[in-house]
Amino acid sequence: MFKTLKAAALIALTVASPALADWPERPISLIVGFGPGGQSDLLGRALASVMAEELGVPVNVVNRPGAAGGAALAGLRSMPADGYNIMLNPTQTITLTPALMAQVPFSIDDFSFAGMLTSFDIALIAPTSAPFDDYAGMIAHTRENPGLLFAALSATTRIFATEIARANDISIEILPVDGGPGMVNAILGEQALLAYSGGVHHRYPEQMKVIAALTTERNAGSPDVPTIAELGLPIGMDMQTVLIAPAGTPDDVIARLEATLATAAENPAFREVADSMSAVVQFRTAAEATEIMHKQLASNLAIMRAAGVQPQ
Amino acid sequence: MTPILSGFSDILHPMVLLWIIAGVAIGYLVGALPGLGKATAVAIAIPLTFALPALPAIAFLIGIAKGSAAGSAVSAILLNVPGEPSSAPTALDGYPLARQGKAGKALKAALFASVLGDLGATLALVVLAQPIASYALAITPVEICAVLVFSLTFVAGLSAQSLAKGLVAALLGLLAATVGLEIESGLPRLTFGDYRLFDGIPLIPMAIGMLAVAEMILQAGNRAALDQQAATIAKGADPDDSRMTRDDWGRAAPAIARGTAIGIGVGILPGLGASVGSFLSYGLARSRSKEPGRFGNGAIEGVAASESADNAVVPASLIPLFALGIPGSVIAAILIGAFMLHGVTPGPMMFAQQPRLVGGIYAAMMAASLALLLIGLLFQRVFAQVVRVPTRRVVPVVLILCVIGAWVEGGGAFGVQVMLAFAVLGVLFVKLGFSVVNFLIGFVVGRAFELTLRQSIQILERDPANLLAHPIALIFLAMTALAVWRFTRGASRKPEHPEEI
Numbered sequence: 001m002f003k004t005l006k007a008a009a010l011i012a013l014t015v016a017s018p019a020l021a022d023w024p025e026r027p028i029s030l031i032v033g034f035g036p037g038g039q040s041d042l043l044g045r046a047l048a049s050v051m052a053e054e055l056g057v058p059v060n061v062v063n064r065p066g067a068a069g070g071a072a073l074a075g076l077r078s079m080p081a082d083g084y085n086i087m088l089n090p091t092q093t094i095t096l097t098p099a100l101m102a103q104v105p106f107s108i109d110d111f112s113f114a115g116m117l118t119s120f121d122i123a124l125i126a127p128t129s130a131p132f133d134d135y136a137g138m139i140a141h142t143r144e145n146p147g148l149l150f151a152a153l154s155a156t157t158r159i160f161a162t163e164i165a166r167a168n169d170i171s172i173e174i175l176p177v178d179g180g181p182g183m184v185n186a187i188l189g190e191q192a193l194l195a196y197s198g199g200v201h202h203r204y205p206e207q208m209k210v211i212a213a214l215t216t217e218r219n220a221g222s223p224d225v226p227t228i229a230e231l232g233l234p235i236g237m238d239m240q241t242v243l244i245a246p247a248g249t250p251d252d253v254i255a256r257l258e259a260t261l262a263t264a265a266e267n268p269a270f271r272e273v274a275d276s277m278s279a280v281v282q283f284r285t286a287a288e289a290t291e292i293m294h295k296q297l298a299s300n301l302a303i304m305r306a307a308g309v310q311p312q
Numbered sequence: 313m314t315p316i317l318s319g320f321s322d323i324l325h326p327m328v329l330l331w332i333i334a335g336v337a338i339g340y341l342v343g344a345l346p347g348l349g350k351a352t353a354v355a356i357a358i359p360l361t362f363a364l365p366a367l368p369a370i371a372f373l374i375g376i377a378k379g380s381a382a383g384s385a386v387s388a389i390l391l392n393v394p395g396e397p398s399s400a401p402t403a404l405d406g407y408p409l410a411r412q413g414k415a416g417k418a419l420k421a422a423l424f425a426s427v428l429g430d431l432g433a434t435l436a437l438v439v440l441a442q443p444i445a446s447y448a449l450a451i452t453p454v455e456i457c458a459v460l461v462f463s464l465t466f467v468a469g470l471s472a473q474s475l476a477k478g479l480v481a482a483l484l485g486l487l488a489a490t491v492g493l494e495i496e497s498g499l500p501r502l503t504f505g506d507y508r509l510f511d512g513i514p515l516i517p518m519a520i521g522m523l524a525v526a527e528m529i530l531q532a533g534n535r536a537a538l539d540q541q542a543a544t545i546a547k548g549a550d551p552d553d554s555r556m557t558r559d560d561w562g563r564a565a566p567a568i569a570r571g572t573a574i575g576i577g578v579g580i581l582p583g584l585g586a587s588v589g590s591f592l593s594y595g596l597a598r599s600r601s602k603e604p605g606r607f608g609n610g611a612i613e614g615v616a617a618s619e620s621a622d623n624a625v626v627p628a629s630l631i632p633l634f635a636l637g638i639p640g641s642v643i644a645a646i647l648i649g650a651f652m653l654h655g656v657t658p659g660p661m662m663f664a665q666q667p668r669l670v671g672g673i674y675a676a677m678m679a680a681s682l683a684l685l686l687i688g689l690l691f692q693r694v695f696a697q698v699v700r701v702p703t704r705r706v707v708p709v710v711l712i713l714c715v716i717g718a719w720v721e722g723g724g725a726f727g728v729q730v731m732l733a734f735a736v737l738g739v740l741f742v743k744l745g746f747s748v749v750n751f752l753i754g755f756v757v758g759r760a761f762e763l764t765l766r767q768s769i770q771i772l773e774r775d776p777a778n779l780l781a782h783p784i785a786l787i788f789l790a791m792t793a794l795a796v797w798r799f800t801r802g803a804s805r806k807p808e809h810p811e812e813i
Contacts (some may be wrong), residue, residue, distance in 0.1 A: 035351070042649055045359055063352070064723055067493075067510035071723060074507060100498060105507050149770060155498025175770045176495045178763055181639045185582050188638055191452055191771055203652070204637065206661075269362060276652035312499055 023083050023253050027058040031076060031087040033069030039180075039198075039277050040069075043118065043241060044088045046273035050264040055256070068154075069093035073244070074105035081112075081246040083253035090120070092239045095296040096156055099304035102311040108297055114243040114257035116284035116292065117265060118274055121199040121219040122239060124160065124211040124228070127187050130194075135212045135231045138194065139168050146171035151183045151192035160196055160214055160228075163235050163307050198239070202278030215239075216299075220280040235303050238296055240282070242289055258286045319671020323679055328368045332676055335372040336683040339379020340691055343386070346393040346520065346717035350380035351642045358650050366654035366669060371676035373650050374626075377643045378430055378680050381586065381623045382688060385422035389615070390415060390698045391710045393524040393717065398586035398622045400519045400752060401594035405607060405614030407527075412610055415699045416554025416692075421612050422619045423688040424556065425568050429620030431681040432572040433579065433627040438674050441634040442663060444580070451784075453767035456581050458785035458792075460761045463588075465795040466595035467750050474745065475799065481746040485754020486761070488513055495763055508726045512759065515587065517718035521731035522748050524714050526738025528707055554696075556612075564616035567597045571617045575624025580632060585641055586625040587756045593621030595753060627677060633658045634670070 030051070032044040041063060048059040064072035069089045079085040094111070097104050124135075132138045142148040150161040150172050158174055165172040175192045177183045180200045186192040188207055201208040202221050213219045213227040216236040229236050243261055245254065264270045265283035274281050284292065323329065335357075342353040353376050361369035384395030389406030402422060409418035467482040491502045492512035503509035531537075556564070571593040578589035597617035598607045607614050629641035637659030639645035651658045656666060663670055698706065718731035741748050772778040779786060 038645075041355060042358065045355075049359060065511065066723055067507050070510065071508055075724075103505065147773065152496075155493075155496070158496070158498075173770055174496065176763065176766055178495075181582070181645050182763075185638050186767075188636060189452060191767070203648075203657070207637075272362075273653065277649060 023250075023256065024055050024057045026084065027060055028055070028083070029062050029085050030059050031062045031064055031072050031085065033064055033066070033072035033087065033089050033093065035063055035065040039279065040088065040090065040241070042273055042277060043279060046270045047088060047117065047261075047264050050267045050270050051260050054260045054263055070097060070105070073111075076244065077106045077110035077246055079246050081248035081250075083245060083249055083257070085246065086114070086257065087244045088117070088241055089244055090239050091116075091242050091293060091296060092156070092237070092300075094244075095293060096237065096300045096304075098297070098311065099301050099309060100155060100311060108293060110247050112245045112247050112249045112254055113286060113289040113293055114245055114254050115261040115286050116240040116242045116282065116289045117261055118241045118279040119220070119282045120215075120239040121202065121221045121278065121280060122214045122237070123197050123199075123201060123219055123222065123225070124164075124214055125187065125195050125197045125201045125208050126193055126211050127190050128207055128209050129190060130209070132211075133209065135226070135228075138211055139164075139170060142170040142172060143168075147173050148194055149173050149175045149192040151175045151177045151186040151195035153177060153179060153183055153196055153198075157196035159304070159307055159309065160235065161194070163233065164228075167233050199278050199280075220282070221278065235307070237300055237303065238292075240284070240289075240292070241279075242293065254286050317671060319668040319673075320675040322367055322668070322672040323371070323675045328371060328672075328676065329679065331364070331368040331372040332375050332680050333683050333687070335375020336379040336680055337687050337691075339376035339381075340383035340386075340684070340687055341379075342376070343380030343383025343395045343399075344691070344695060346387050346391070346395050346713045349396050349516070349721060350377050350384075351646060352720075353377075353380055354643060354646050354650075358646070358653070361650065362653070364654075366656055367672045367676065369654055370647070370650060370656075370673055371680065373647060374630075374673070374677055375680045375683070377626050377647075378623065378677075378684055379687070381626050382423060382426035382430070382619070382684055383691075384622075385426065385615070385619050386419065386692070386695050387713075389418045389422060390695065391524070391706070391713065392527050393710055393714055394519055396586070396622075397515045397519050397756075398590045398625075399618065400523055400587070401590050401618035401749065402615055402622070403523055404594070404618075404749060405609070405611045408608065408610035409612070409615070410699060412553075413550075414553045414610065415696055417552075417556060417560065417612065418610075418615055419692045419696060420554070420556050421560065421564055421615045423685070423692065425564065425571065425616040425619040426623040427681055427685045427688070428568050429572045429575055429622070429624035430627060430684060431678070432620075433576050433624035434674075434677045434681060436576050437627045437631050437634065437677070441631050442660075444631060444635055451581060452771060452782070453764040454771055454779070454782045455784045455788070456584075457761065457764035457768045458782075458788035459577075459581065460757055460764060462788045462792045462795070463592050463595075463757060464754075464761075465792055465799070466592060466599050467753055477744075477746050478750050481741065481748070481750035482754040484746075485751040485756075486758045487754075488518075488751070489755045489758025490762065496766065508723065513755075514722040514727055514730060515756070516721035517727040517730040518734045518755070519752060520714050520718055521734030522738035522741070522752065524710065525731060525735035526742065526748075528711065529735060529739050530742060531707075560612050563611075563613040567593075567613040567617035568620040570596060570600075571620030572624045575621035576628040576631075578621070579625040579628025579630075579641065582632060582638060582641075584760055586622050588760070589621040589625040590618040591749070591753045591756050593617045594749070634662065635660060 030048045032041050034040040045061050048061050051059040076087050094108055132141045152158040152174050161172045177186050183195050187195050210222045210225045215238045227236050262283055265281050354373050357376055384399040385402045388394040388399040388403035389410050392403050392407040394400040394403050406418045493510050494501050574593045575589045578584045594617050597613055598604050629644045632638040633644045718727040722730050
């Protein structure tokens with residue numbers, strides 16, 4: 001039944017839009033730079049099913065894990081810019097990696113951006129049982145009890161702890177953890193009293209509280225909590241999911257992809273998937289996305305340089 | 313308790329039963345094919361469940377996970393290609409059994425061990441999930457690190473030929489596990505500037521290369537022996553060769569019991585995964601055995617130990633998920649997404665808010681164990697026909713499957729390169745008498761060991777005296793010291809017969 005409907009939709013689409021009939025003519029590969037099951041993968045699969053309906057060709061999700069999306073981006077840049085190879089990825093792989101690594105096998109100029117779909121509620125969080133409720137309280141507590149443990153998912157997330165510690169002249173120790181689930185363990189087990197969260201804390205409203213937003217604007221999920229810049233430390237770094245194509249992809253193809261993203265952002269099935277992982281659906285056009293990407297890169301580079309981080 | 317019981321009757325709905333069976337059947341097939349892992353299968357299946365109510369959807373996904381954990385033994389035994397890394401130890405004794413014409417026996421042993429391990433861990437989940445909640449939070453990285461240190465002593469028991477060579481192999485495995493981005497600073501280690509190594513060496517291409525491809529290289533050119541072997545395999549005249557005899561059960565039962573216990577333990581501890589469970593179970597079975605020489609040459613208890621632990625990890629990793637909302641494994645992390653999609657938040661509140669659904673899931677998981685037995689017996693009859701094909705014709709097909717598996721799981725051509733590199737290493741290991749299993753144990757345990765060690769140092773505030781606050785860790789460290797003392801004493805006393813240790 002569903003198949004018949006799909007086939008009917010397919011025919012209707014191809015008949016209805018003869019002017020754009022040249023693309024897409026064959027299946028599209030939607031590359032996901034992470035393994036199956038994670039947030040990027042599930043969002044990618046939900047987007048792929050909307051795209052397949054909209055564009056009338058199969059959209060296959062291809063998992064290319066490695067280096068937080070970097071391995072897949074390095075491959076994407078040398079693929080033909082014909083709209084048949086596209087990738088959904090968090091922005092920071094492009095906008096932050098150059099600040100950390102001297103040799104990055106891709107750059108922002110290797111890609112065209114077709115639009116943004118979701119944004120991450122990145123925040124500084126603490127277990128509900130922590131003896132402080134806000135940023136000032138956390139600083140005061142750490143001044144009294146030096147060596148507060150901060151669960152860091154990566155070298156980048158460490159920067160927030162070291163910068164906060166340096167600006168306030170307090171001592172924060174790093175507890176390395178393995179990804180989002182590792183962070184959840186450390187917070188629920190109260191081994192760490194502070195952590196970087198990419199948004200997963202929305203799933204644990206009873207057990208975790210938000211101390212500060214680590215983005216440039218307040219988190220959509222916790223609008224009452226100030227950003228780190230409002231608290232006097234302008235080190236907020238944004239992250240969205242962006243649809244990426246190799247540079248030189250034709251404008252009309254980018255326009256079709258952009259329109260598909262806009263449809264996906266309104267699609268109930270997609271929203272349900274996004275909601276279930278606390279991803280905030282926030283559509284941005286191709287032009288907006290391109291501008292945000294360049295601004296984000298410049299801002300991140302400046303923050304990292306000011307923090308004394310040298311690309312290695 | 314009543315709502316939980318009424319949940320039990322919910323699975324009797326024909327549609328729910330159908331989805332359970334479909335999940336187990338799909339999982340078993342996916343597991344039997346090298347290259348598609350259970351995590352991938354479950355992730356791909358999630359969108360299929362969008363339209364389903366919560367119970368059949370979750371039962372379907374858990375069925376896939378259980379089915380593929382058991383199915384991966386099939387290709388490990390028949391083709392020497394583990395369908396999943398966690399079935400690599402199954403191949404060590406399962407494939408020799410198949411070559412001796414006992415494929416039917418090995419397949420049955422693997423299936424029964426899988427079903428029993430699975431059922432045991434499911435019962436543990438039902439009984440333990442709620443009471444264990446308060447204890448589980450007492451398990452910090454310090455305790456996990458101590459357990460991992462202890463588990464590394466099993467390596468000594470696996471070093472039948474030479475303790476020194478066994479340790480070298482394990483240390484090389486630990487070294488291989490350090491490849492990739494360093495966990496604290498994010499600096500690349502031993503990657504030689506290749507970004508594809510940033511996430512470390514992919515396990516599946518490595519295991520396929522060292523076990524399957526290396527074996528085929530070693531056999532290549534020996535056509536006469538291959539053909540003779542094929543004749544033996546196809547014959548299987550003795551009906552005892554294709555069933556579990558009383559003697560086999562006597563050997564396998566203790567291995568299954570220990571394997572299930574290890575699987576449950578590994579499943580509860582976060583971040584270890586099924587591979588750690590099956591390798592440790594195999595290692596323990598071998599180091600406990602009175603005849604360690606049998607291992608690697610077709611020991612039925614080796615197959616049973618590996619598969620029981622492999623399957624027990626799946627339900628056990630749901631214990632911290634249900635009790636605390638903590639994902640204990642990749643499967644559990646993926647299932648969180650599926651649970652949330654269907655309006656269920658995993659965690660202690662689930663028992664209060666949706667007891668009927670919890671009961672349904674428990675019952676569905678037990679039904680899935682039974683479905684596993686039936687589907688396994690049914691599919692094995694078909695798969696076992698593979699042994700009738702002459703080995704000479706099987707080898708090229710297997711090589712293609714190996715390449716596909718390495719390609720899919722290792723990120724394209726890079727995976728195949730990794731597979732070939734480790735095939736060469738595997739051949740060298742075998743020729744020089746180093747243990748491939750020890751290498752793989754070192755590798756599988758290595759990453760978790762390094763992470764928990766660094767975490768422990770931070771949690772203990774760099775002061776060993778703070779260990780006194782972690783009695784469980786102290787017990788495991790004491791056991792480690794005892795094991796090391798026993799092995800070194802035995803090794804110095806009887807250097808010619810280390811297997812008698």
